[in-house]
Amino acid sequence: MNGECWVGQVQWGDVGTWFSGAFTAAAVVVALLQGRRARQTAQEAHGIALRAQERADEDAAAREEIRQDELANQARLVTTRVGAGHPTSWARVLNASEEPIFALTLESAYLTGPRQPHDYEYRVLGRYSAATLTAGTEFEFEVEFREPGAQRPLMVTDMDVSIDVSFVDKHGVRWRRWNNVQPRRDAVAPAVHREPPPPKNRY
DSSP, X not given: OTTOOSGGGOOOOOHHHHHHHHHHHHHHHHHHHHHHHHHHHHHHHHHHHHHHHHHHHHHHHHHHHHHHHHHTHHHHTEEEEEEOOSSOEEXXXXXXXXXXXXXXXXXXXXXXXXXXXXXXXXXXXXXXXXXXXXXXXXXXXXXXXXXXXXXXXXXXXTSEEXXXXXXXXXXXXXXXXXXXXXXXXXXXXXXXXXXXXOOTTBO
16 A cells, blocks of 8 residues: 555544634524523513403402492392282382482292292282382382182282382482392393383293
8 A cells, every 4th residue: 555644644634624614613502592592582572461461350340340230239239129918919118228219120939838839920010110219218019819710819918928129229220129139130121211111931
């Protein structure tokens, strides 16, 4: 082999090419790292924005719940008392608020208890509604119950009588209240001071 040294014949190229390749590789690494950091930053910002929106939604829901609760303040002061009698039961609605209510209507009357008949009807004697109930006043309904086809009213002294009434408050919001449970809003409110249609299930 004539004593030739193969190592001495390896062509390593010029120094500029090596530096250029090294800088290119470094630039690629830097770009990848920057892209990764940018993605992480964007993900963190997105997470922060989502959490902020969730907190804003929760705060809005809490404020709306408080507003709805405050809106029902007057409706909660409209209470009922019911007396079971024979043949006529009575139900008194008291407006204990400081403002009038409007379009007070007896929507339904019910019998409950162990001796309640399976099927019955009710009849309102006299007026079943009042255009206005001023502050601190009562309105009385008189109600009779009977089984379908029966000639005489039921004796309900040993049964519980309950009623469901509707009315419009001072804000023009229509409410329904069964006995003295939490009042609930009614989606369709009649015009204030206007007599609503009669109940459908009277006899």
